[in-house]
Amino acid sequence: MPSARLAIRKTYKLFVGGAFPRSESGRSYVVTSVNGDFLANAALASRKDVRDAVVAARAAVPKWAGATAYHRGQILYRIAEMLEGRRSQFVDEVAAVETGDAVSTVDAAIDRWVWYAGWADKLAQVYGSANPVAGPFFNLSAPEPTGVVGIVAPPDSALLGLVSVLAPAIVSGNTAVVLAAEERPLPAITLAEVLATSDLPGGVVNLLTGRVAETAPWLAGHLDVNALDLTGVTDPGLATDLERDAAENLKRVRRPSPTAADWYAEPGIDRMVAYLETKTVWHPKGV
Amino acid sequence: MRFEYAPAPESRSIVDIRSSYGLFINGEFVDPVDGERFKTISPATEDVLAEVVAAGPSDVDRAVSAARDAYENRWRDLPGKERGKYLYRIARLIQERSRELAVLESIDNGKPIRESRDVDLPLVAAHFFYYAGWADKLRYAVPGGAFAGGPAAGFTPGGSAAPGGPAAAGGPSGSAAPAWPGGAEPRPIGVAAQVIPWNFPLLMLAWKIAPALAAGNTVVLKPAETTPLTALLFAEICQQADLPPGVVNIVTGAGETGRLLVEHPGVDKVAFTGSTEVGRAIARAVAGTRKRLTLELGGKAANIVFDDAPIDQAVEGIVNGIFFNQGHVCCAGSRLLVQESVAEPLLDALKRRMATLRVGDPLDKNTDVGAINSAAQLARIRELSEVGDAEGAERWSPPCALPDRGFWFAPTIFTGVSQAHRIAREEIFGPVLSVLTFRTPAEAVEKANNTPYGLSAGIWTEKGSRILAIADQLRAGVVWANTFNRFDPTSPFGGYKESGYGREGGRHGLEAYLA
Numbered sequence: 001m002p003s004a005r006l007a008i009r010k011t012y013k014l015f016v017g018g019a020f021p022r023s024e025s026g027r028s029y030v031v032t033s034v035n036g037d038f039l040a041n042a043a044l045a046s047r048k049d050v051r052d053a054v055v056a057a058r059a060a061v062p063k064w065a066g067a068t069a070y071h072r073g074q075i076l077y078r079i080a081e082m083l084e085g086r087r088s089q090f091v092d093e094v095a096a097v098e099t100g101d102a103v104s105t106v107d108a109a110i111d112r113w114v115w116y117a118g119w120a121d122k123l124a125q126v127y128g129s130a131n132p133v134a135g136p137f138f139n140l141s142a143p144e145p146t147g148v149v150g151i152v153a154p155p156d157s158a159l160l161g162l163v164s165v166l167a168p169a170i171v172s173g174n175t176a177v178v179l180a181a182e183e184r185p186l187p188a189i190t191l192a193e194v195l196a197t198s199d200l201p202g203g204v205v206n207l208l209t210g211r212v213a214e215t216a217p218w219l220a221g222h223l224d225v226n227a228l229d230l231t232g233v234t235d236p237g238l239a240t241d242l243e244r245d246a247a248e249n250l251k252r253v254r255r256p257s258p259t260a261a262d263w264y265a266e267p268g269i270d271r272m273v274a275y276l277e278t279k280t281v282w283h284p285k286g287v
Numbered sequence: 288m289r290f291e292y293a294p295a296p297e298s299r300s301i302v303d304i305r306s307s308y309g310l311f312i313n314g315e316f317v318d319p320v321d322g323e324r325f326k327t328i329s330p331a332t333e334d335v336l337a338e339v340v341a342a343g344p345s346d347v348d349r350a351v352s353a354a355r356d357a358y359e360n361r362w363r364d365l366p367g368k369e370r371g372k373y374l375y376r377i378a379r380l381i382q383e384r385s386r387e388l389a390v391l392e393s394i395d396n397g398k399p400i401r402e403s404r405d406v407d408l409p410l411v412a413a414h415f416f417y418y419a420g421w422a423d424k425l426r427y428a429v430p431g432g433a434f435a436g437g438p439a440a441g442f443t444p445g446g447s448a449a450p451g452g453p454a455a456a457g458g459p460s461g462s463a464a465p466a467w468p469g470g471a472e473p474r475p476i477g478v479a480a481q482v483i484p485w486n487f488p489l490l491m492l493a494w495k496i497a498p499a500l501a502a503g504n505t506v507v508l509k510p511a512e513t514t515p516l517t518a519l520l521f522a523e524i525c526q527q528a529d530l531p532p533g534v535v536n537i538v539t540g541a542g543e544t545g546r547l548l549v550e551h552p553g554v555d556k557v558a559f560t561g562s563t564e565v566g567r568a569i570a571r572a573v574a575g576t577r578k579r580l581t582l583e584l585g586g587k588a589a590n591i592v593f594d595d596a597p598i599d600q601a602v603e604g605i606v607n608g609i610f611f612n613q614g615h616v617c618c619a620g621s622r623l624l625v626q627e628s629v630a631e632p633l634l635d636a637l638k639r640r641m642a643t644l645r646v647g648d649p650l651d652k653n654t655d656v657g658a659i660n661s662a663a664q665l666a667r668i669r670e671l672s673e674v675g676d677a678e679g680a681e682r683w684s685p686p687c688a689l690p691d692r693g694f695w696f697a698p699t700i701f702t703g704v705s706q707a708h709r710i711a712r713e714e715i716f717g718p719v720l721s722v723l724t725f726r727t728p729a730e731a732v733e734k735a736n737n738t739p740y741g742l743s744a745g746i747w748t749e750k751g752s753r754i755l756a757i758a759d760q761l762r763a764g765v766v767w768a769n770t771f772n773r774f775d776p777t778s779p780f781g782g783y784k785e786s787g788y789g790r791e792g793g794r795h796g797l798e799a800y801l802a
Contacts, residue, residue: 069777070413070416070417070777073416073420074416077375077416111368114368114371114372114375115368115423115424117420118371118419118420118421118422118423118424119420119424120420121417121420121776121777122417122420122421122424122427122777122794125777125793125794126427126428126794136756138755266423269427283751283752283755284751284752284755285752285755285756285759286752286753286756287728287729287752287753287756287757
């Protein structure tokens with residue numbers, strides 16, 4: 001009779017600069033399943049972890065923003081490929097923390113990477129313009145990434161919601177610091193394992209787990225963050241405070257949606273557009 | 288000082304060429320019903336490579352029927368997202384098998400392996416990758432619903448924001464979706480008949496098939512008579528990708544097969560790349576039918592070098608412009624217009640550079656100029672060059688040993704060419720450059736535009752404002768400044784005037800395949 005093998009449990013850590021550190025604070029918090037069972041101790045990120053993540057994200061900007069759109073598209077597609085390969089693992093992890101059809105949730109998350117992969121080299125064609133100014137000038141407007149985007153991931157959808165806010169931020173060349181869904185952070189960290197093995201340069205995506213009310217203010221107030229996505233902030237008072245903090249260096253802020261998001265719907269381009277700057281180049285014409 | 292090169296041949300062992308190929312219809316290779324078999328040869332050695340089919344009327348009919356069936360039952364109504372996934376698969380398979388495809392391309396076409404490996408194949412994969420991404424984004428490709436031909440019912444599925452909808456930066460993201468402003472979503476056209484040339488066999492296939500499939504059309508593609516093999520290998524890739532049968536059909540053959548295909552009543556859309564003469568005949572043939580037509584035809588591009596141009600860069604650009612792919616390039620910079628004051632030093636530098644070009648075995652990694660694609664094309668190049676001599680232009684070629692077997696033509700320039708000369712007016716489609724001079728920018732523009740063609744042009748100057756002013760005045764679909772022969776899947780390509788109509792590549796490239 002075979003002896004029952006004791007399973008090896010995974011330690012869920014943060015994802016910063018392409019590495020998986022524990023929180024510098026040495027803290028963790030208990031994550032439970034939808035049934036209330038113990039799942040794991042997740043790292044409880046601190047304000048210093050937020051700062052480390054912003055430093056990593058900033059350092060990753062030149063290489064990622066400077067990569068060709070084609071190359072970024074290839075990497076996002078690679079993420080979809082790697083996610084597909086670990087599909088069953090994600091189905092299990094999502095099913096543990098969410099009610100609903102975990103299979104279609106994971107499928108939608110994979111397809112969402114593919115959707116955004118295709119946008120990498122098309123966004124400028126849809127959102128840029130050649131401008132017929134009244135004079136002998138070449139005049140072209142093209143979008144550029146804004147820089148570092150701080151994201152509070154939606155609490156209601158640990159994987160699909162996260163992918164739906166993360167992919168549109170990075171596809172154009174931004175880097176991101178993401179606060180994962182507080183009560184169901186484990187799929188986010190497993191997603192980080194996919195990101196870490198998809199040729200995505202370290203630091204382009206940094207994922208922190210912990211208490212949003214504790215860490216988000218440090219992100220909102222950080223002067224090296226260019227934009228803030230408050231999609232996952234459910235407390236209207238906190239959202240207002242964060243938006244006010246963000247005003248200090250005029251971060252581009254995306255407010256929480258007043259209505260429940262349908263993460264399965266085709267996303268459109270507005271999440272990408274939210275983190276773009278438009279650069280218009282003038283050049284005289286004349287022999 | 289002279290450096291000798293040791294041969295550096297690329298191995299042929301990666302490619303397994305079958306002795307005989309059928310037609311690729313409805314997802315499988317089939318024997319012809321009424322087609323004849325003919326042999327395809329290597330232009331570098333004249334060795335027979337394989338036997339292929341010249342599809343007959345019944346074969347073409349079968350292929351069009353298969354495409355129609357696939358269009359109506361398997362492809363048109365497949366969600367764009369899923370069509371895109373097939374195209375991504377194809378892109379990945381091309382990347383994985385790129386060396387094999389590159390070697391086969393060089394064997395069948397005669398082009399240097401350096402070009403098929405470093406230019407053709409990366410572009411082929413990129414093209415499929417690019418259009419794969421469009422498959423589920425078609426309504427963003429045509430802002431304002433430019434092609435809205437159907438009922439004005441608002442777009443509803445998915446309930447997503449569309450371009451023109453409220454940008455959400457800083458604002459709340461409403462889940463109420465704005466209707467697509469133009470009303471109807473763009474729709475595919477139907478069955479596309481696609482006839483491609485022999486100069487970039489696989490790349491032209493990619494330019495044709497990728498946007499057609501992304502938009503939801505099915506295709507029957509006829510590769511050129513002399514270069515069918517990579518298209519047939521591509522058919523195998525379609526099988527590996529589990530592409531539904533009939534979505535891509537490949538019928539091989541010569542001009543007659545092409546004529547049967549474009550004139551077939553079951554075809555909704557014709558796309559042709561090739562000579563202006565054949566393009567004209569196709570335009571006549573589709574007149575009075577419902578068929579939509581795009582044509583990418585010949586060119587006689589001016590490559591204009593101003594006196595302030597960086598000479599060394601310009602020389603590289605001139606060489607790339609006319610000797611890339613043996614000059615078998617519709618957008619080749621075949622007319623050099625050089626400002627008189629710098630003509631002498633420029634031509635000296637050009638000749639020095641030409642003397643370093645290595646002509647020979649296409650599979651040698653050192654080769655710059657490979658074999659002329661066919662005996663017929665070689666005869667055409669020779670004939671026009673002799674006309675150049677007879678009309679009084681001065682011919683120069685570097686000393687250059689050519690192989691004994693196969694079809695070869697040394698890199699050649701003609702100086703003292705006038706605008707009336709046939710070598711300044713007709714497309715030679717070979718490694719032959721006609722050099723003219725000019726004094727003023729206005730004269731350069733005048734001469735550049737003095738051609739029935741209008742595919743491409745080049746401008747060499749350090750002055751940015753001059754680039755833009757000259758570019759405005761050139762009647763050409765692609766203008767390269769301080770570079771030449773650049774291609775990218777995101778960048779539209781196509782001609783003015785008798786170089787054809789329609790664009791391939793970029794957002795514009797989808798228009799040809801959307802109703």
